[in-house]
Amino acid sequence: MSETVLSVEKLNVSINEKHILHDVDITVNRGEVHVLMGPNGAGKSTLGNVIVGNPAYSVDSGKIVFGNEEITNISADKRARSGMFMSFQNPPEIGGVSLSSFLRTAVEQRRGQKVKLWDFKKELKAAMELLEMDESYAQRDLNVGFSGGEKKKSEILQMLLLKPTLAVLDETDSGLDVDAVRLVSKGIKEYVEKCGGSLLIITHSTRILESINVDYTHVMVNGRIVKTGGASLVTEINENGFADYE
Amino acid sequence: MAETTKVTDIDRSIYDIRNAEDNDYRMRSGLTPEIVEKLSAEKNDPEWMLEFRLKSLEVYNKLDIPDWGPPIDELDMDNISTYVRPKSDMKASWEDVPEDIKDTFERLGIPQAERKSLAGVGAQYDSELVYHNVRDEVSKQGVVYTDLESALRGPFAELIRKKFMHLVPPNDHKFAALHGAVWSGGSFVYVPEGVHLDIPLQSYFRLNAKGAGQFEHTLIIVEDNAYLHFIEGCSAPKYNVANLHAGCVELYVGKNSTLRYSTIENWSKNMYNLNTKRAVVEEGGRVEWVSGSFGSHTSYLYPMTILKGKGSSMEFTGITFAGNGQDLDTGAKVVHNAPDTSSVINTRSISKDGGISTYRSSVVINPQAKGAKASVSCESLMLDSISRSDTIPAMDIRTGECDVGHEARIGRISDDQVFYLMSRGMSEEDARATIVSGFAENVSKELPLEYAVEMNNLIRLEMHGSM
Structure with missing residues (x-):
């Protein structure tokens, strides 16, 4: 039996009284890579946000279990400390806070202890080199004036340092050029191999999936998971689109 | 006591x-x-x-x-x-x-x-x-x-x-x-x-x-x-x-x-x-x-500067934090009285718990101040809907040969920012305090270290229990 990391059961979610997710079930085991595909507005990002605890959404019924703990009503910071992560589709800008000092605080929260500046800098440098990020980014204000690609790389950088047990990647490949896709994929691969973490990849396209072994593919339409399959489902959708499921 | x-x-x-x-x-x-x-x-x-x-x-x-x-x-x-x-x-x-x-x-x-x-x-x-x-x-x-x-x-x-x-x-x-x-x-x-x-x-x-x-x-x-x-x-x-x-x-x-x-x-x-x-x-x-x-x-x-000599300059960097029961009316004044003078006013104001923060400034460029440059930038951050923030910038320009810029922004802490920081493990209170400290950073970075530390502590004290 493989160890269950995340279990979403019969989840119903709404925002501003609008019902978005209907009876969603998903189980992710340790080390597995799940892909969530679907047309625009299907509710994919909503599911990602609800899993990591965005308070803008309300869970009307069902539950989310992370590890052995039910976390349906637990705040986002506690989920993060216990090992959840989401790469944001549009990470907000935080002026006056450098990427480096922010990330160090986050790492300390995650590990529950102070991290020596020297050790942290070494880790940061290694991860930035992997992603071919210029060192100067560490001193820049968090996401302020970052290009689309830089923002996504910064998200993957955070994932590499935080070493979550489950990472949700929300449209991490959208709007990226070929080079950025390559680097982001490299970062994701590193995470899977070094941290043994589980992934839930929300995407429209298949570009970042080319270098990653996908275990399961879920298709979401109108807030419901309409089909679950293996890696081949990605190729199928790539060729035929979602028309068969709508 | x-x-x-x-x-x-x-x-x-x-x-x-x-x-x-x-x-x-x-x-x-x-x-x-x-x-x-x-x-x-x-x-x-x-x-x-x-x-x-x-x-x-x-x-x-x-x-x-x-x-x-x-x-x-x-x-x-x-x-x-x-x-x-x-x-x-x-x-x-x-x-x-x-x-x-x-x-x-x-x-x-x-x-x-x-x-x-x-x-x-x-x-x-x-x-x-x-x-x-x-x-x-x-x-x-x-x-x-x-x-x-x-x-x-x-x-x-x-x-x-x-x-x-x-x-x-x-x-x-x-x-x-x-x-x-x-x-x-x-x-x-x-x-x-x-x-x-x-x-x-x-x-x-x-x-x-x-x-x-x-x-x-x-x-x-x-x-x-x-x-x-x-x-x-x-x-x-x-x-x-x-x-x-x-x-x-x-x-x-x-x-x-x-x-x-x-x-x-x-x-x-x-x-x-x-x-x-x-x-x-x-x-x-x-x-x-x-x-x-x-x-x-x-x-x-409103600290005031009189730029009396040719080529003289001033820079004002300020921050104001108005909490419950506070009505803080702050800003700066500058009078350009000579050619080639320059001034930069850069302020941040924060209001919370019903506090009122007003930015008030006056920039005067007199006729003899040819080639003067003046730039005013003020940003306000309101931490809740009961607080107030006003901006009253006055400019009195008496020569055409000058370069004057003005920029004002009023904003709130967005839920997206708070959620983002929380999703990285910060408590809601820390997330808000971090955003406010970041907003104030243009001032704290100008201060000697011990005062910058004091200022950040003051922000944390003010933010503590603000939720």
């Missing part, structure tokens, strides 16, 4: 004055020539200063309370005048800085070195021993840093007579007149030509029940080709019963000199902070203001 006998003395003198006068008379005049004369005698003023005080008192009685800013009608002028007399009495008691004040500084994270210069504040009122370390080092270069009272009787007496309340004359406004009548304490700094002072001079004004420094006067003269960084920290412990701070700062910056003036004000929240600060800058000179306003019930604070 154990009150000292000095406080009992103050209470008695307040009582005595009330008994001696009839209500209507007290209400009308507030402050009497007799009280001013007594204060002057106690301070051993030169004759001209006594006359200056009495003339200021006349002006004070003629002028009206300003009606264009935050309300100050709760300010009991009668009470304030009575604070004046015992203030000079307390000189002697400054020697023993109370334990609780030291504790407060510990909590504020002011390091050991800073505590030493806090103790130095006492020197302004009587003995000079606490500033001795600093003075030995800087006096070799001919720099004078002392309390204004003793400077008035020293070799700089004539210079002070020429400059004292010359930039801020008593008829400037009612509280400048009040200051002229009852000023006490403060600093006199003289930097001779060509002296570049590497270490900043610091004074920390800690006001206690005895009200010392409520009307302190800071007079700084920087001669040509010199540099000075002066740091002023102001805070008040909770037991402060004083309710008006009407200090005055006058800065004279010589040719090609730079004066940097940094302030963190954290008055107690029963304080009316009606402070006046002004600088005049000669050719090629520069003044840099860094100003953080946190405490006080009501503030009127």
Whole structure:
């Protein structure tokens, strides 16, 4: 039996009284890579946000279990400390806070202890080199004036340092050029191999999936998971689109 | 808290004055020539200063309370005048800085070195021993840093007579007149030509029940080709019963000199902070203001710069944090009076828990200031829907040959930002405090480290329990 990391059961979610997710079930085991595909507005990002605890959404019924703990009503910071992560589709800008000092605080929260500046800098440098990020980014204000690609790389950088047990990647490949896709994929691969973490990849396209072994593919339409399959489902959708499921 | 006998003395003198006068008379005049004369005698003023005080008192009685800013009608002028007399009495008691004040500084994270210069504040009122370390080092270069009272009787007496309340004359406004009548304490700094002072001079004004420094006067003269960084920290412990701070700062910056003036004000929240600060800058000179306003019930604070000499410049960087019950009206003024002058005003204001924060500025470019450049940027952050933020920038441009820019932004902390930081493990409170500290970073990065730490601690204190 493989160890269950995340279990979403019969989840119903709404925002501003609008019902978005209907009876969603998903189980992710340790080390597995799940892909969530679907047309625009299907509710994919909503599911990602609800899993990591965005308070803008309300869970009307069902539950989310992370590890052995039910976390349906637990705040986002506690989920993060216990090992959840989401790469944001549009990470907000935080002026006056450098990427480096922010990330160090986050790492300390995650590990529950102070991290020596020297050790942290070494880790940061290694991860930035992997992603071919210029060192100067560490001193820049968090996401302020970052290009689309830089923002996504910064998200993957955070994932590499935080070493979550489950990472949700929300449209991490959208709007990226070929080079950025390559680097982001490299970062994701590193995470899977070094941290043994589980992934839930929300995407429209298949570009970042080319270098990653996908275990399961879920298709979401109108807030419901309409089909679950293996890696081949990605190729199928790539060729035929979602028309068969709508 | 154990009150000292000095406080009992103050209470008695307040009582005595009330008994001696009839209500209507007290209400009308507030402050009497007799009280001013007594204060002057106690301070051993030169004759001209006594006359200056009495003339200021006349002006004070003629002028009206300003009606264009935050309300100050709760300010009991009668009470304030009575604070004046015992203030000079307390000189002697400054020697023993109370334990609780030291504790407060510990909590504020002011390091050991800073505590030493806090103790130095006492020197302004009587003995000079606490500033001795600093003075030995800087006096070799001919720099004078002392309390204004003793400077008035020293070799700089004539210079002070020429400059004292010359930039801020008593008829400037009612509280400048009040200051002229009852000023006490403060600093006199003289930097001779060509002296570049590497270490900043610091004074920390800690006001206690005895009200010392409520009307302190800071007079700084920087001669040509010199540099000075002066740091002023102001805070008040909770037991402060004083309710008006009407200090005055006058800065004279010589040719090609730079004066940097940094302030963190954290008055107690029963304080009316009606402070006046002004600088005049000669050719090629520069003044840099860094100003953080946190405490006080009501503030009127707009440091003003007169760019008098060709090519002179100023930069103002300020932050204001208005919490529950606070109405802080702050900003800056600049007058361009010469060609090729430049000014940059960059402010941030934060309001929360119903606090009101108003940014008010005035930029005047006179006809002779050809080639002047002025840039104003103000950003406000409201932390909830019950707080208020206003922006009142005024510009009076009298020449076409100048370059003027203005930018204003008002915003709120977005839920997206808070969620983002929380999704990285920060508690909601830490997330908000981080966003606010980041917003204030343009000011904190301009401050010396210990003050930047104090400012961030103040932000954390203000943010604590704000949810």
